[in-house]
Amino acid sequence: MAPILNWVEMHDDVSLPTASPEILHAIPPFYAEYDARCLVVLPGTVFDQIMHHIKGNCSVERIGILIGRPCKRPSGEQLLACVEAALPVDDITASRVKVSIQKNGWKNVWGEPALNSTGSIIGWYHSHPNHGVFLSAVDRKTQSLWFAQEWKTAIVIDPIRGEHQAFTGADGIAAPIIFI
Ligand SMILES: [Zn+2]
Numbered sequence: 001m002a003p004i005l006n007w008v009e010m011h012d013d014v015s016l017p018t019a020s021p022e023i024l025h026a027i028p029p030f031y032a033e034y035d036a037r038c039l040v041v042l043p044g045t046v047f048d049q050i051m052h053h054i055k056g057n058c059s060v061e062r063i064g065i066l067i068g069r070p071c072k073r074p075s076g077e078q079l080l081a082c083v084e085a086a087l088p089v090d091d092i093t094a095s096r097v098k099v100s101i102q103k104n105g106w107k108n109v110w111g112e113p114a115l116n117s118t119g120s121i122i123g124w125y126h127s128h129p130n131h132g133v134f135l136s137a138v139d140r141k142t143q144s145l146w147f148a149q150e151w152k153t154a155i156v157i158d159p160i161r162g163e164h165q166a167f168t169g170a171d172g173i174a175a176p177i178i179f180i
Pocket of ligand 1: 126127128134135136139156
């Protein structure tokens, strides 16, 4: 199946559009002072959908894809990963302590017909039931292989401890989540 056009186009395009006034208005001013290259903008409704998915089974790690678009502040110094939707990926073998999508698995995700009409993949999420929010060695490998651009986002959620954290770019740097 053909790769998603937006994904391919964005892969080599470093000139991001400026965020819309609506999005800029929704970001509290103090985030401009944040020492973070990339901020993750996440609608509360999408977060609720993610939580609904991962709380469906807290005995395994669950995983999904984040759809949205990257943009930048007018100053260009901060990037914004604007999440617009989340899609569960349920056909992947999960265990209690480890979830990963092997190379072929990610190829299948890119080819999902549902993604072709909804937008670009800007990241992924998965759960760490009761073992905290961090990127494991496998997570870091996944991030650097498939989500290397600065705005590519990994959101890790521990539904039992009630913790969540975003990480961006090939190195998986911790990034603030701004709920809108
Ligand atoms: Zn993990």
